[in-house]
Amino acid sequence: MPQQDACTLLDEDHKKVEQLFKEYQSADTARKQQLAQTIAQELSVHMQIEDEIFYPAFLDATGDDDMIEEAEDEHDEARELIARLEGGKADDEVMKDLQKAIEHHVGEERREMFPKARETSGLDLVKLAQELEARKTELMSDHPA
Ligand SMILES: [Fe+2]
Ligand SMILES: [Fe+2]
Numbered sequence: 001m002p003q004q005d006a007c008t009l010l011d012e013d014h015k016k017v018e019q020l021f022k023e024y025q026s027a028d029t030a031r032k033q034q035l036a037q038t039i040a041q042e043l044s045v046h047m048q049i050e051d052e053i054f055y056p057a058f059l060d061a062t063g064d065d066d067m068i069e070e071a072e073d074e075h076d077e078a079r080e081l082i083a084r085l086e087g088g089k090a091d092d093e094v095m096k097d098l099q100k101a102i103e104h105h106v107g108e109e110r111r112e113m114f115p116k117a118r119e120t121s122g123l124d125l126v127k128l129a130q131e132l133e134a135r136k137t138e139l140m141s142d143h144p145a
Contacts, residue, residue, distance in 0.1 A: 006054060006128035007114040013046045014106045021099045024090075036090035040082045043102065045139045047075045049132050058113065061122040067113060074105040 017039060024035045051072070059068045081098040085091060117123055 003126045004129045005118070005125035006132055007117055007125060009129045009132055010046070010050065010054065011110065011114070013042065014109070017042050017046070017102065018106070021095075021102070024095060024099075029090075032090040032092075032095075036085055036095060039095075039098070040085055043078060043082060043098075045136055047078065048139060049135050051075065053131050053135060054128060057123060057128055058117055058120075061120045062116060064116070067116070071105070071108070071113065074101065074108075077101050078105065 020035055020039050020042070024032055024039070027035055055068050055071060059065060078098060078101050081094055081101060084094050085098075117125065
């Protein structure tokens with residue numbers, strides 16, 4: 001298997017969450033509850049590894065603070081929505097808003113940030129993938145779903 005690059009690794013998280021959102025739409029109440037928790041957990045860990053590892057490396061190599069600022073604002077927006085779920089019940093309205101916010105954010109990472117990361121010479125995307133993976137494993141075992 002070829003060594004994985006950081007963008008591919010992050011996009012696998014995106015695809016997983018997109019699938020979970022899709023499943024949420026036709027799930028029963030009990031399953032919705034589980035899915036909302038899993039989605040919140042997956043997104044929180046994903047955003048944290050981007051914030052800690054990928055975004056700083058991207059910023060360092062490209063100097064594109066506009067792109068990073070916008071991405072951070074969108075993470076904050078997603079975290080606010082996730083915070084509204086923590087009270088317990090999976091709220092359909094909040095989940096709909098969260099899905100929309102994430103679709104928008106993921107679209108920008110896919111169309112703008114990842115292509116730019118791949119054409120920037122100073123970024124070692126294979127090494128970053130290893131760091132992201134290791135940190136993700138650590139965070140997931142701290143907060144099991
Ligand atoms: Fe992100
Ligand atoms: Fe992402």
